[in-house]
Amino acid sequence: MIGAGEEAILSVTDASAGYGDVTLWSRLNLEVHPGEIIAVLGANGTGKSTLFRAILGQLPLRTGTIRFLGEAAHKGDRRIGYIPQQHLFRKGTPIRGRDLVRLGVDGTRIGHPFATAATRAAVDALIEQVGATAYADRPIGELSGGEQQRLRVAQALTGEPRLLICDEPYSSLDVRHQDDITKLIVRRRDTAGTPALFITHDINPILPYVDRVLYLAAGKHRLGTVGEVLNTATLSELFGSPAQVVHVGEQVFIVGTPDHHHDAAASTLARGRQP
Amino acid sequence: MIGIVPADWWTSVVNFQDYAELFALLKNSVLAAGVVGFVGGLIGVFIMQRDMAFAVHGISEMSFSGAAAAILFGANVVAGSVVGALVAAIAIGVLGAKARDRNSIIGVLMPFGLGLGILFLALYPGRSANKFGLLTGQIVAVDDPQLGWLAVIGVFVVVALFVLWRPLTFDSVDPEVAEARGIPTRLLSIVFMILLGLVVAASVQIIGALLVLALLVTPAAAALQVSSHPLIVPALSVAFGLTAAVGGTLLALGGTLPISPYITTISFLIYVICRTLSRQKARRSAVGRTS
Numbered sequence: 001m002i003g004a005g006e007e008a009i010l011s012v013t014d015a016s017a018g019y020g021d022v023t024l025w026s027r028l029n030l031e032v033h034p035g036e037i038i039a040v041l042g043a044n045g046t047g048k049s050t051l052f053r054a055i056l057g058q059l060p061l062r063t064g065t066i067r068f069l070g071e072a073a074h075k076g077d078r079r080i081g082y083i084p085q086q087h088l089f090r091k092g093t094p095i096r097g098r099d100l101v102r103l104g105v106d107g108t109r110i111g112h113p114f115a116t117a118a119t120r121a122a123v124d125a126l127i128e129q130v131g132a133t134a135y136a137d138r139p140i141g142e143l144s145g146g147e148q149q150r151l152r153v154a155q156a157l158t159g160e161p162r163l164l165i166c167d168e169p170y171s172s173l174d175v176r177h178q179d180d181i182t183k184l185i186v187r188r189r190d191t192a193g194t195p196a197l198f199i200t201h202d203i204n205p206i207l208p209y210v211d212r213v214l215y216l217a218a219g220k221h222r223l224g225t226v227g228e229v230l231n232t233a234t235l236s237e238l239f240g241s242p243a244q245v246v247h248v249g250e251q252v253f254i255v256g257t258p259d260h261h262h263d264a265a266a267s268t269l270a271r272g273r274q275p
Numbered sequence: 276m277i278g279i280v281p282a283d284w285w286t287s288v289v290n291f292q293d294y295a296e297l298f299a300l301l302k303n304s305v306l307a308a309g310v311v312g313f314v315g316g317l318i319g320v321f322i323m324q325r326d327m328a329f330a331v332h333g334i335s336e337m338s339f340s341g342a343a344a345a346i347l348f349g350a351n352v353v354a355g356s357v358v359g360a361l362v363a364a365i366a367i368g369v370l371g372a373k374a375r376d377r378n379s380i381i382g383v384l385m386p387f388g389l390g391l392g393i394l395f396l397a398l399y400p401g402r403s404a405n406k407f408g409l410l411t412g413q414i415v416a417v418d419d420p421q422l423g424w425l426a427v428i429g430v431f432v433v434v435a436l437f438v439l440w441r442p443l444t445f446d447s448v449d450p451e452v453a454e455a456r457g458i459p460t461r462l463l464s465i466v467f468m469i470l471l472g473l474v475v476a477a478s479v480q481i482i483g484a485l486l487v488l489a490l491l492v493t494p495a496a497a498a499l500q501v502s503s504h505p506l507i508v509p510a511l512s513v514a515f516g517l518t519a520a521v522g523g524t525l526l527a528l529g530g531t532l533p534i535s536p537y538i539t540t541i542s543f544l545i546y547v548i549c550r551t552l553s554r555q556k557a558r559r560s561a562v563g564r565t566s
Contacts, residue, residue, distance in 0.1 A: 056455045076457015084451040094324060094499050094508045095448055103445045108456050113440035113505075139503035155452065 008033055009163050009195055015064030017050050023219045024050050030214060030223060034193040037209045039200055042216030043257055048199045052165050056080065069162060081161030083152050085168045091141040097151045098136040101126050104155035126154040130184055146177030153184045164196040170205050178205040204251045290529035297528045303417040308520040310429040311481045311490055316516025317436055318474050319495030320509045324447035328492045330367050333381035334475045337363030339484035340392035342409050347395040353424040357476040364472030368465045412483035412535030428477045432470050443467060482535050489539040490516055493546050500549040515545045
């Protein structure tokens, strides 16, 4: 998957981030190449979302640089497709499914708010692409989590993104819908070579497609293939406490993550925003 | 039943005698109500999207205290209420970016503003016809300069909302992606609070500080009961706001009661009707799905 000769889409070099006295991660080096799918794992508060915010140019690094397509990462780069941490739209939110997608197309522009023919065509094409045509005209708050998330993928695919970053795209989705969302992102990878970064508590929905794993824990991190990172020795060393990686069928579970000693499945960790 | 109610009670509620003359005399009130109904209905859509009904109430109390200060010091009442509303709106916008902070800041500001306003009015030596009209709505005519102020505010806010419509919608319903896409969300929310402050200040003149929500929140809430369409919701909300404000004012002209109860009642009835319609629709579609 890693095209050795190909230029990296995203280069994180010697980067550290934190707040106050807390160092979330330091000396992080990550190169994302075309076609790569990378899972970003770690307990709450280890700085996964902070990394995404830094890539989106919303947060300064303490040290190091982040370059995207050869430029310093900056705010509002429309070549990054972003799927935010999923929270369902309230019932009564005054937009329809297609309006959410449209916000991705022309939502940042000022001027008269009426959609042009070009905008409408672009929105239709995006909705079609994720197979959401049947329910795109219904109020967003009345759609299921899976339907809302499909439309979020459509929104993120606006304008041919060169990188997708997905923050917990699976929370509150059942297995079938997790799979649907994964396939949409993998299809984008296959057709356009767009690499994707996933923040997730549960690697299993994307396990068959993951090229590398970045595991963050208490100021440290490990980066490598699934086999290199998700093994008992590496994670025990990373956590500084005994951890065990258990393979059940085709799924992988981590027992003994630092903030979750009692539960066998790291995938069921509480979900919350990073500081 | 009729016998129990004195005849003059009813004529104080509705009385269409000499209506043409009255209308000519109170034309400004009707126009002012139209301005406030239109702008209130329009900005109400964003108030609902941004979940700011409570903020509207807080701003209107501060607007009242500004207007009361203007009466005490002999300044322009509209200017006073604009200043009060803007101070409150900007304070809420700057200090209360998060919903939880915002509500506590509003809860702190609101009684302070109301208390200040009552103090100013108590200190005012003269008799003022519209003293408590600022709280509960006007019964006197709107004069030409006042109408001019309201019109300027109305046009400014409508144009600003029109131009900023898409980024405001984006920031209101989907703030995380909006920020990632480069919308200056902080700046935009301050701009929105300024527009909101202006509309609140204008509405206080007509319907009174305590009842501003009837024109800024109820029409949009009613519209959202029956539609989610991005054009139909604002259109309905404006239509409802206009109906309540202008209809209420027209009904009030003949009687001796203030304008406010007419406006609030019409606004409330529209909401009840929309809610009933939406429930019926939900029931029908539920039946359709099971059969």
